[in-house]
Amino acid sequence: MKHYYQPEIETASREEILKIQNEKIVKQVKYVYDHVPYYRNLMEEKGVSPEDIKSVEDIRKLPFLTKDDLREAYPYGLLGTDLKNCVRIHSTSGTTGKRVVAFYTQKDIDIWEDCCARAIVAAGGTDEDVCQVCYGYGLFTGGSGLHGGSHKVGCLTLPMSSGNTDRQIQFMMDMQATILCCTPSYAAFIGETLAEKGYKPEDNKLKAGIFGAEPWTEEMRKGIEESLGIKAYDIYGLTETSGPGVAFECEEQTGMHINEDHFYAEIIDPDTGEVLPEGSKGELVFTSLDKEGFPLLRYRTKDICILSRKKCSCGRTHVKMTKPMGRSDDMMIIRGVNVFPSQIETVLLKEGYTPNYQIVVDRKNNTDTFDIFVEFPKEMFSDKISDMQSKEQDLKAAMRSMLGIGPKIHLVAPKTIQRSEGKAVRVIDKRKLHD
Numbered sequence: 001m002k003h004y005y006q007p008e009i010e011t012a013s014r015e016e017i018l019k020i021q022n023e024k025i026v027k028q029v030k031y032v033y034d035h036v037p038y039y040r041n042l043m044e045e046k047g048v049s050p051e052d053i054k055s056v057e058d059i060r061k062l063p064f065l066t067k068d069d070l071r072e073a074y075p076y077g078l079l080g081t082d083l084k085n086c087v088r089i090h091s092t093s094g095t096t097g098k099r100v101v102a103f104y105t106q107k108d109i110d111i112w113e114d115c116c117a118r119a120i121v122a123a124g125g126t127d128e129d130v131c132q133v134c135y136g137y138g139l140f141t142g143g144s145g146l147h148g149g150s151h152k153v154g155c156l157t158l159p160m161s162s163g164n165t166d167r168q169i170q171f172m173m174d175m176q177a178t179i180l181c182c183t184p185s186y187a188a189f190i191g192e193t194l195a196e197k198g199y200k201p202e203d204n205k206l207k208a209g210i211f212g213a214e215p216w217t218e219e220m221r222k223g224i225e226e227s228l229g230i231k232a233y234d235i236y237g238l239t240e241t242s243g244p245g246v247a248f249e250c251e252e253q254t255g256m257h258i259n260e261d262h263f264y265a266e267i268i269d270p271d272t273g274e275v276l277p278e279g280s281k282g283e284l285v286f287t288s289l290d291k292e293g294f295p296l297l298r299y300r301t302k303d304i305c306i307l308s309r310k311k312c313s314c315g316r317t318h319v320k321m322t323k324p325m326g327r328s329d330d331m332m333i334i335r336g337v338n339v340f341p342s343q344i345e346t347v348l349l350k351e352g353y354t355p356n357y358q359i360v361v362d363r364k365n366n367t368d369t370f371d372i373f374v375e376f377p378k379e380m381f382s383d384k385i386s387d388m389q390s391k392e393q394d395l396k397a398a399m400r401s402m403l404g405i406g407p408k409i410h411l412v413a414p415k416t417i418q419r420s421e422g423k424a425v426r427v428i429d430k431r432k433l434h435d
Helices: 014-035 037-046 056-061 067-072 106-122 141-153 165-174 184-196 218-228 341-350 385-403
Strands: 086-091 101-105 130-133 156-159 179-182 208-211 231-238 243-249 256-258 263-268 281-288 299-308 332-334 337-339 357-364 367-375 408-412 427-429
Touching (some): 086 141, 106 231, 106 243, 130 141, 141 156, 165 184, 341 385, 385 408
Parallel strands (some): 357 427, 367 408
Antiparallel strands (some): 281 299, 332 337
């Protein structure tokens, strides 16, 4: 028995999806041109007018938006409607410069919650489930999106927010939670803590987890599934386009279906901006087809992935995106070699370590230093220094084989690397401080 939240659209034919997208894009470009002077100027600079956009095929004529544009237009420069029509803002966790603030009308929130409801139903959720939401609430989009989606599905919603793991576990057990929503690193931490408290995976009632907001590998998925006794589903989103629920995984777990009736996806060459053919690896670009408050056209996400229209066994017809394979901006170049944190995590899990690690990159005497601090599992501990040194050397060799560059490995005691209950800080790049 297959379950969908909005079957007529989730299983629509390719022709129907295109028809919806073509109608929406014509309206949306006109709406943005009329209501957002910042973007109208970009269009005029490029010599393109709303009349030039007759279908989604014409999207490539439009200018891109980047995070720099969002910062430059802060706070109201990309607002698409009168402020009195907006009912909420959300904001990204600021990295550098100004934060990105996105505005939502009530219609925007309804659409966003529908997208999250689709994700919960795809993970097996029904109105009989108890959905525990441990994403942060507040300015962060995670908590609010899945909270609203859970309500729409009719689940009993536990609005826990992040942190206070003892209380999370108490409610999880007492309320018999069946669906867990949080970051993958926090799910792994809950699994570790349950084991320390003497619980076995079968002692909880969880059946599924919806995890996103940070990169995670298939090995990490497997670890979480085993420690919590669940099926772990990926969810994707970004504050700039709404939040989680832009795309979500189904039971096939081979990529995330993009909600194509609301978001149009392209893959471009990150260097040239050229649109690449389907199946190519490149940077993901999103156009919001019906956002009112913060209607972004051709927003460059910096996420590197591949789109696929291969038929899915779940019956959903919307295009799938792979899990992001790194970012065009958080890729580290160390001594000339491209390094992604996800590669490091893959090696650690293959070698029997936990995914609790921290990468520290620095520059000394004009040469990059590359250190990885890794927690060793208790059972690996040896009080013989030579044993620990030999483990460090083995791990260094495995890293060199994956990355083409040998980091300095530091094995540290369990629980000494700070756990994140929101997004894990995996990389400390001190070179940026000196430049």
